[in-house]
Amino acid sequence: MDSTVGDVMTTGVATVDERTGYRDIVRTLVERRVSALPVLGADGRVVGVVSEEDLLHKEEFTTAGDRRPYRTPARARLRARLSPGGLLTESAEDKAAGSTAADVxxxxxxxxAPTASVVAAARLMERHGVKRLPVVDDGGLLLGIASRRDLLRVFQRADGDIAAAVEREIGAATSAVHGTVAAASVEDGVVTLTGSALHRSTAACLTRMAAGLEGVVSVDNRISWDVDDVLPPYITWRTL
Structure with a gap:
């Protein structure tokens, strides 16, 4: 069974509330040796995240002789408020002038959610351009945090466990396809498939099945086949 976010998340997470001051945020980051902190609202629900990047905007817009934030052009300020995932956020300039967690x-x-798959978490991080995800229950209360490092734990799965999973997956498939025999071996997360199949498409299907299993780094397909039923990419049904 594939790991969920709840299986890999970090618990006992340090947090701050919206009223926490800038220096206290910095102190907590340093003491806990983390790069970001979930921000909790008055009801205990997660309302935001404050990271080292958010805090460093104060240095970015401050010079030794002038404590006033530099005023960027209006179009640039608007563009700064759009995150990679399309979320509207405070601009870097606004954060530079902030003094509490709510400001920055x-x-x-x-x-x-803790029940989401690790794959879903990775896709969500990529879509929104974030490095970590607060994990919350149905009521929005914090349960833990999932970082990119946490998600990589799935690649620590033992080769023997991966081999057993691949054998189960392809075994069920080959038993239903006449003339197909396949076996798998695993070394350092790399799956090697051997055997034979009547159609090339069957061998390709087994490769995709193995590649989708948790902990698999790559698949070396050495399954031989007799009939090439896979069309070259430059041939379409319209040209036939």
Missing amino acids: MTRPAVTI
């Missing part, structure tokens, strides 16, 4: 945090927080 990125909002709204991009969160995920």
